[in-house]
Amino acid sequence: MKKIKLLLVDDEENFVNTLAERLKMRDVPSKVVYSGEEALEAVKSEVPDVVVLDLRMPGIDGMEVLRKVRQTNPDVRIVILTGHGNEVIEEEAKKLGAFHYHKKPVEIDELLGTVKKAYREKLEDAMVAATFAQAGAFDEAHEILDEEK
Amino acid sequence: MIDVSATDGDGRFLGVVTAAACHDLMNVYATFTQAFGLMEDCLAADSRTRLKSLGFKGGFEHKERFQELLKMLRGQLARAVGLTDALALAAHSLERGGRPASPPEAIAAMLLLCERLLKRRKLTVTLDTASCAADQSWPVLRQVDYLGPLTETLLACLPHVPMGSELRLSCQADAGSLRLVLGRPDGGFAPEARAACQDVLDAVPGATLVCGAPDAPLTLIFQEQPTSTPASCPPGAGQAS
Secondary structure: OOOOOOOEEEEOOOOOOOOHHHHHHHOOOOOOOOOOHHHHHHHHHOOEEEEEEOOOOOOOOOOHHHHHHHHHHHEHHHHHEEEOOOOHHHHHHHHHOOOOOEOOOOHHHHHHHHHHHHHHHHHHHHHHHHHEEEOOOHHHHHHHHHHOO | OOOOOOOOHHHHHHHHHHHHHHHHHHHHHHHHHHHHHHHHHHHHHHHHHHOOOOOOOOOOOHHHHHHHHHHHHHHHHHHHHHHHHHHHHOOOOOOOOOOOOHHHHHHHHHHHHHHHHHOOOOOOOEOOOOOOEEEOOOOOHHHHHHHHHHHHHHHHHHHHOOOOOOOEEEEEEOOOOEEEEOOOOOOOOOHHHHHHHHHHHHHHOOHHHHHHOOOEEEEEEEEOOOOOOOOOOOOOOEOOO
């Protein structure tokens, strides 16, 4: 299986660096950034498959990053991981297209399970779209990709 | 998020700072969780190294002690997360907007927060949610309007119930009111306890205490306040403190 291009976004440096180290031990390397601004830059320079995103960050917050990334790269799956959440915020994030919403603290296996599921879903959608495109059914292919927007 | 239309200035201030601190504490706990996890990963890696090298490499001498300590730390961390969750819920109890917790959920959180106070007399309070349907609709009340008087009632009872007593609490929605029934399976409440509870409820607008026979439970009734948002009953909200 191809390696997941994973981006971790959190201003809690100790937390996100430790998380990245543990993910690496599980053969899932990741790129780490510490702000919303850096996250948008990172997505521009190399589009990730999955983003694990904190919501409450100084500067551009996670919700804004979610909104912008879903607009520019709708095939990127975004998993919210926040200590500042409630049901209303969760609903808003899901409306904006978040793949899943985790509240901190979360166990690594649970988070990794969500990341892998998000990646699998992305691959499946891409494969289905490619199959339609190969068969000349471009409208259907577009429809599948547009569903993510 | 705290609703700034809440009228109680002091309460609102405490709600805002407590909620903000609780959310930030979750970041601290998340860092602990990952750090403990990394330590466990390292210990597991050491075991694998020892196995692969047939005992020539690895084999951290204090591994078992570390594992025990990590288990203990994880238990304490889970306790801190539970308390902080409950405190965050209490911090949001003044809100009128948003989606407040249902009474069973809010009361379970309050009991967790009061556990230490109840333990002073070795009291156990069991919240019975068996009669609450998952889609139960509740009267429109701010959490603070019933959690505050309920807490005060429990504390007023405290000196007048035998050490080590078990108390049972249940919630019911009835004709625009919330009824909290507080009973003792092994007897009723002494007249002093009833009088103390009456004093508490007398000072709360919209609240009534029904005492009944000497061995009957106490029923605290809170009338609906149409300025708040209703809540639904979450599954598994009941727990003992």
